[in-house]
Amino acid sequence: xxxxxxxxxxxxxxxxxxxxxxxxxxxxxxxxxxxxxxxxxxxxxxxxxxxxxxxxxxxxxxxxxxxxxxxxxxxxxxxxxx
Amino acid sequence: xxxxxxxxxxxxxxxxxxxxxxxxxxxxxxxxxxxxxxxxxxxxxxxxxxxxxxxxxxxxxxxxxxxxxxxxxxxxxxxxxxxxxxxxxxxxxxxxxxxxxxxxxxxxxxxxxxxxxxxxxxxxxxxxxxxxxxxxxxxxxxxxxxxxxxxxxxxxxx
Numbered sequence: 001x002x003x004x005x006x007x008x009x010x011x012x013x014x015x016x017x018x019x020x021x022x023x024x025x026x027x028x029x030x031x032x033x034x035x036x037x038x039x040x041x042x043x044x045x046x047x048x049x050x051x052x053x054x055x056x057x058x059x060x061x062x063x064x065x066x067x068x069x070x071x072x073x074x075x076x077x078x079x080x081x082x
Numbered sequence: 083x084x085x086x087x088x089x090x091x092x093x094x095x096x097x098x099x100x101x102x103x104x105x106x107x108x109x110x111x112x113x114x115x116x117x118x119x120x121x122x123x124x125x126x127x128x129x130x131x132x133x134x135x136x137x138x139x140x141x142x143x144x145x146x147x148x149x150x151x152x153x154x155x156x157x158x159x160x161x162x163x164x165x166x167x168x169x170x171x172x173x174x175x176x177x178x179x180x181x182x183x184x185x186x187x188x189x190x191x192x193x194x195x196x197x198x199x200x201x202x203x204x205x206x207x208x209x210x211x212x213x214x215x216x217x218x219x220x221x222x223x224x225x226x227x228x229x230x231x232x233x234x235x236x237x238x239x240x
Contacts, residue, residue: 008139008211009222051225055209058144074141078225081138081169081210082122082181082201 002031002067007076010052013045023070028054029063031073051078090165091149093140095172098182103166108186111163116190118197120183126176128214128223135215138171138180145169148208156185156200160192167200169210199236205229 001020011017025031032054036043046052054061055074067073100119108114124136149167156165168182183200187193204210212223 005141007141007209008213055141055144058141058147074144076141076209077211077222079206079209080212080223080225081140081208082205 001069003072004031004035005072005074007074009077010045010075013041023068025067027063027067028056028061028065028073031067032063046075052076053078088146088150090153090167091146092166092168093142093145093149093171094168095170097170097179098168100182103168103182104184107164107166107184111186113188114163114186115188116193117184117186118190118193119185120181120197120201121179122181122201124174124176124178124180128216131216131218133176133214133216136174136178136180137213137215138169138174139211139213140169140171141209145209149204152200152203152207155203156196159199160187160196161189162187162192162196165196165200167204169204169208171210202229202232202236206233 002023002025003018004021005018006014006016021031025034032046036047053076056065056067057072100121104117104119108117126133149169153165153167156162162185164186166182166184170180174180181204183197183204185193185197185200187196206229213220214223
């Protein structure tokens with residue numbers, strides 16, 4: 001399985017902070033493609049937004065980043081701390 | 083909430099005391115001639131609206147790692163004796179302290195620049211998100227282009 005986390009506005013938009021998905025995705029892009037099939041909200045925020053950021057195992061990643069079982073993938077909007 | 087493994091990077095709900103932290107930072111560094119500390123505080127206004135309350139969210143584990151990475155970059159670029167980043171999370175009100183970046187060096191120029199660098203990188207590279215409460219309701223704070231530009235400036239100063 002792959003652990004998927006959503007932060008800040010994405011967590012509220014998707015109505016969940018965390019979920020487990022099967023480790024059947026070769027890359028982050030494949031995972032995004034699958035999540036986008038859930039509906040317009042998912043597509044709009046994960047595919048059509050240029051601002052979305054993704055991290056794999058606490059490191060900033062991109063759509064080409066490979067995935068394997070046990071990975072933690074996080075999606076979040078641009079950061080605004082400080 | 084603080085990472086017991088790294089006292090130089092702390093993410094915590096509790097407030098901090100500038101004087102206590104600076105004394106701690108320069109302790110055992112008799113060669114320090116300069117300490118530069120930046121304290122970020124909650125404003126009661128943003129984009130023309132009254133801000134009554136702020137909430138800071140972070141990504142446990144990744145946030146601490148990102149902050150330590152920024153700190154290490156600063157130590158590679160400037161001759162520093164020590165540095166410290168404290169970032170608060172949770173709910174805060176106007177005038178509350180949000181963030182402390184403190185840098186100790188032999189000379190002031192290194193300390194000024196490194197503190198500025200750490201703060202600019204923190205604003206764009208460390209996973210923290212701000213939500214604010216205004217008379218019209220709650221909203222997530224959008225990332226600002228000016229913060230991104232402030233970070234980019236350092237890329238051209240090799």
